[in-house]
Amino acid sequence: xxxxxxSLYTALSGLxxxxxxxxxxxxxxxxxxxxxxxxxxxxxVTNEPVEQDPLTLGTGVTLQDIESIxxxxxxxxxxxxxxxxxxxxxxxxxxxxxQVNFTTSTGDxxxxxxxxxxxxxxxxxxxxxxxxxxxxxxxxxxxxxxxNTAANNLTQQQSSLDLSAVQxxxxxxxxxxxxxxxxxxxxxxxxxxxxxxxxxxxxxQAIDQLSSLVDVTVIPTDGNTLTLTTANGAPLVSGQQSYQxxxxxxxxxxxxxxxxxxxxxxxxxxxxxxxxxxxxxQEIPQIQTQLDTLAAGIANNVNTVQxxxxxxxxxxxxxxxxxxxxxxxGAAANLSVAITDPSLIxxxxxxxxxxxxxxxxxxxxxxxxxxAGQTPTDYYSGIVFNVGNSTSNAAAEQSASALVLQQLNDxxxxxxxxxxxxxAANMVQYQDAYSASAQVITTxxxxxxxxxxxxxxxx
Amino acid sequence: xxxxxxxxxxxxxxxxxxxxQVNTDEQEISTGLSVNVPxxxxxxxxxxxxxxxxxxxxxxxxxxxGSVQGEIQSANSTLASVVTAxxxxxxxxxxxxxxxxxxxxRAVIVTQLQxxxxxxxxxxxxxxxxxxxxxxxxxxxxxxxxxxxxxSGVTYQGNTGVNxxxxxxxxxxxxxxxxxxxxxxxxxxxxxxxQDLITSLQNDTGIGxxxxxxxxxxxxxxxxxxxxxxxxxxxxxxxxxLSTETxxxxxxxxxxxxxxxxxxxxxxxxxxxxxxxxxxxxGQTAHTNLFQYLK
Numbered sequence: 001x002x003x004x005x006x007s008l009y010t011a012l013s014g015l016x017x018x019x020x021x022x023x024x025x026x027x028x029x030x031x032x033x034x035x036x037x038x039x040x041x042x043x044x045v046t047n048e049p050v051e052q053d054p055l056t057l058g059t060g061v062t063l064q065d066i067e068s069i070x071x072x073x074x075x076x077x078x079x080x081x082x083x084x085x086x087x088x089x090x091x092x093x094x095x096x097x098x099q100v101n102f103t104t105s106t107g108d109x110x111x112x113x114x115x116x117x118x119x120x121x122x123x124x125x126x127x128x129x130x131x132x133x134x135x136x137x138x139x140x141x142x143x144x145x146x147x148n149t150a151a152n153n154l155t156q157q158q159s160s161l162d163l164s165a166v167q168x169x170x171x172x173x174x175x176x177x178x179x180x181x182x183x184x185x186x187x188x189x190x191x192x193x194x195x196x197x198x199x200x201x202x203x204x205q206a207i208d209q210l211s212s213l214v215d216v217t218v219i220p221t222d223g224n225t226l227t228l229t230t231a232n233g234a235p236l237v238s239g240q241q242s243y244q245x246x247x248x249x250x251x252x253x254x255x256x257x258x259x260x261x262x263x264x265x266x267x268x269x270x271x272x273x274x275x276x277x278x279x280x281x282q283e284i285p286q287i288q289t290q291l292d293t294l295a296a297g298i299a300n301n302v303n304t305v306q307x308x309x310x311x312x313x314x315x316x317x318x319x320x321x322x323x324x325x326x327x328x329x330g331a332a333a334n335l336s337v338a339i340t341d342p343s344l345i346x347x348x349x350x351x352x353x354x355x356x357x358x359x360x361x362x363x364x365x366x367x368x369x370x371x372a373g374q375t376p377t378d379y380y381s382g383i384v385f386n387v388g389n390s391t392s393n394a395a396a397e398q399s400a401s402a403l404v405l406q407q408l409n410d411x412x413x414x415x416x417x418x419x420x421x422x423x424a425a426n427m428v429q430y431q432d433a434y435s436a437s438a439q440v441i442t443t444x445x446x447x448x449x450x451x452x453x454x455x456x457x458x459x
Numbered sequence: 460x461x462x463x464x465x466x467x468x469x470x471x472x473x474x475x476x477x478x479x480q481v482n483t484d485e486q487e488i489s490t491g492l493s494v495n496v497p498x499x500x501x502x503x504x505x506x507x508x509x510x511x512x513x514x515x516x517x518x519x520x521x522x523x524x525g526s527v528q529g530e531i532q533s534a535n536s537t538l539a540s541v542v543t544a545x546x547x548x549x550x551x552x553x554x555x556x557x558x559x560x561x562x563x564x565r566a567v568i569v570t571q572l573q574x575x576x577x578x579x580x581x582x583x584x585x586x587x588x589x590x591x592x593x594x595x596x597x598x599x600x601x602x603x604x605x606x607x608x609x610x611s612g613v614t615y616q617g618n619t620g621v622n623x624x625x626x627x628x629x630x631x632x633x634x635x636x637x638x639x640x641x642x643x644x645x646x647x648x649x650x651x652x653x654q655d656l657i658t659s660l661q662n663d664t665g666i667g668x669x670x671x672x673x674x675x676x677x678x679x680x681x682x683x684x685x686x687x688x689x690x691x692x693x694x695x696x697x698x699x700x701l702s703t704e705t706x707x708x709x710x711x712x713x714x715x716x717x718x719x720x721x722x723x724x725x726x727x728x729x730x731x732x733x734x735x736x737x738x739x740x741x742g743q744t745a746h747t748n749l750f751q752y753l754k
Contacts, residue, residue: 096496099498102497110508110511117519121523124624128598353599354599355620356622366516386501387497387498388500389497414464417463417464420464427753
């Protein structure tokens with residue numbers, strides 16, 4: 001036979017459990033807009049029954065656990081995609097800035113090359129006209145300026161990318177520190193059998209942010225902590241210990257990234273830092289090298305032709321452009337016109353002022369394959385293509401990964417997102433159950449009263 | 460299956476994407492170009508860079524043609540004047556060969572011939588915009604000067620240099636003939652022939668042969684005049700060709716990078732409609748959940 005007291009406790013367990021469940025709902029509703037929050041579910045279980053021969057009586061309900069609803073495989077896919085997204089959006093926006101140097105406009109290198117050779121053609125028609133000669137010097141100056149401007153823009157962009165890389169490393173270090181701390185909190189709670197849902201959410205949110213910055217690999221370890229490394233194995237977090245990345249100036253004035261004393265700059269391939277480094281160390285230097293090749297090629301060829309002709313004073317021509325470094329490095333940034341006196345242009349091939357033979361030779365450079373097997377303009381258009389292609393590829397990769405990420409986030413939201421309808425329904429359900437339990441208690445109270453009255457009568 | 464309870468990120472992404480398309484369309488309409496940055500179409504952008512260079516070259520070739528045309532035409536008409544002067548000399552020589560003339564009659568003719576001689580000297584020293592045309596590439600000194608010690612009466616101070624100029628892709632044109640190939644050429648030496656005619660009239664001997672010599676020089680110059688005539692014709696032909704090329708290049712640039720306004724405007728309209736529809740959807744889906752119905 002069951003006792004009224006036992007029933008009272010059973011009803012009380014109902015009150016407690018429903019109250020707890022309502023608290024879960026309240027928390028879900030409160031966090032409906034919290035980024036990274038996974039909805040929680042009250043896990044209600046029946047209490048151990050008691051056996052009173054021949055019956056087995058239930059003893060009510062317990063709120064056993066508050067469970068966060070999330071899919072770990074989906075989370076890891078989201079991390080992957082967040083890395084790509086971070087990489088390509090950074091790369092894409094860097095290249096968007098780069099390509100502005102190569103739009104067809106009056107100041108671009110292509111136009112300056114055309115204008116220079118046009119001025120030489122005009123010189124060929126009027127070899128001893130001083131104003132035409134001055135025109136050649138002006139066009140040569142504009143050509144040099146257009147190379148200087150583009151090269152300086154690239155260098156500036158490279159420095160600002162370098163600054164971004166350093167800032168990104170600072171952010172990475174903050175996040176890994178935070179994750180190590182959260183690892184500790186999660187494992188402390190879980191070790192004493194408590195639900196660590198909101199810490200896990202915060203940790204997940206931090207890992208997502210970290211994924212957006214760097215290619216991170218997440219390895220679950222015992223005790224519900226996570227070990228984080230870069231894709232190439234440089235440690236970031238192990239248990240409650242975080243490993244800071246360091247930055248150090250290298251010989252080119254840019255920062256290399258070190259982990260535990262090892263230079264890992266070349267190994268970081270995705271995340272915003274990956275994209276920043278790709279733009280800083282690969283894309284921009286590649287364009288710089290091509291500009292240097294073009295600038296050095298034009299300068300050296302023009303100077304060689306100059307040396308083969310005669311100026312207005314029947315003297316062998318001297319350098320029109322200051323000779324670029326033999327390696328060609330910095331040729332675009334340093335290109336400048338070496339002469340200011342227009343009579344020094346060696347247009348003549350026979351020493352007579354009216355000869356245009358050498359001006360023709362200068363002009364011929366325009367259609368000769370003098371720059372790495374291509375004409376100057378073809379080589380330049382190759383640069384335009386490369387820059388445009390890299391930019392449009394990065395943009396395409398970025399929108400593709402954005403689309404995938406969006407779908408994955410939708411999926412995450414459909415699993416882990418808080419639905420207000422669902423919470424409203426839960427609330428009604430818990431409220432009803434609470435009222436019912438309360439009613440049961442009132443009834444038991446009445447019954448107890450009746451029993452007590454009975455005792456009084458007998459006594 | 461549980462549905463995604465939060466559609467806003469999707470809707471906002473869609474708004475952003477449509478807005479991006481609207482911006483792109485608006486830029487294309489305002490610039491009239493479909494390729495505004497290389498990434499819009501990398502091959503077209505590269506093609507446009509080459510196209511811009513070719514267009515610039517063609518424009519320059521036109522300007523250079525303009526620069527050399529005047530000199531060539533002036534040389535051409537000068538050589539025509541030389542031929543006319545030599546014709547007059549021939550006529551005077553034929554007149555002087557008439558046996559009825561006495562020495563003073565011939566002296567008058569000689570004076571006239573000396574006039575022609577100095578006219579020829581000035582023609583051969585033609586200067587165009589400060590440059591002597593028939594001195595080869597030595598264009599700052601008069602090609603011919605009087606020189607009594609010389610058998611022809613003049614000395615050539617120019618050189619044998621010629622200039623050629625590039626006026627098109629794979630088209631280059633020689634723009635001058637030096638005086639040594641014109642007035643003092645061994646096949647028809649203009650100055651020698653006039654000097655010989657004057658001497659023969661003064662000595663009253665060999666006048667016929669001297670007249671024939673002047674005739675030779677005249678035909679020689681006529682022949683050489685063809686060079687300038689041809690050059691002038693070639694310049695006109697090339698100029699016509701260049702304007703056709705410029706038109707073709709402009710068409711090519713259109714194909715590569717010109718925005719197709721009809722398409723872009725219809726794109727823009729549909730993007731705007733879609734943007735509006737998405738925004739309206741957001742407005743309407745908002746504010747409905749079960750909580751509002753619980754009393």
